[in-house]
Amino acid sequence: MTNRHDSTAEPPPGLDEPPAVPLEFAAFCELHRPRYLSYARVWLPDQTEAAGAVQQAFAEIAVHWRELLGSSNPTAHAWQILRGTVGEHTRRPGPDHPAADDDLAILHYVVGLAAPEIADVIGTDTASVAGRLRRTMLREASGW
Structure with missing residues (x-):
């Protein structure tokens, strides 16, 4: 007989796991995160805010990932997303970016x-x- 309240029981597979991301996207993030973060820190000296801006940019890139992969230059499009996101976080209008x-x-x-x-x-x-x-x-x- 099993105890339904056993605290050592593991949840069913997939409930506590983050959603799977495409391997290409994970590799892209791994490659670009340090450089994106260094760039964001120039404009956003608060490290938490800089990291948040980069994370927001990666979330936006993830939303458009399949579309970006079909474009002629996915990296250039992703860079524009990062620039725009960092610009939004600087609280300056576009022309000042x-x-x-x-x-x-x-x-x-x-x-x-x-x-x-x-x-x-x-x-x-x-x-x-x-x-x-x-x-x-x-x-x-x-x-x-």
Whole structure:
């Protein structure tokens, strides 16, 4: 005879387990979470808020995951979702959010990513990142 009130009894499979996520999405999150978090911390110095913004971005990416995978550049679309989410958390209207090239400078000079890593994060090629970083540096230097 079994005791229905036995505290050592395990719940039926699946009740306490988180919902399964596609392996590709889990790998994407594992790869990009540290870099996304470093970027968010630049704009949101409170670590809890930065982590919340990144988690919110990943939740949005998860909602659109199948659609993103069918796009020509899933990583670039995911990056735009992250940028938008971080921008919402800064409580500044859109025009005050940095230009895309300014984000590259932040990823390079503040976060410390090399051009190939930045290209991986934002979904573009290394040559494009290097050229845009040079233009940004020249634009800033001419304003000094």
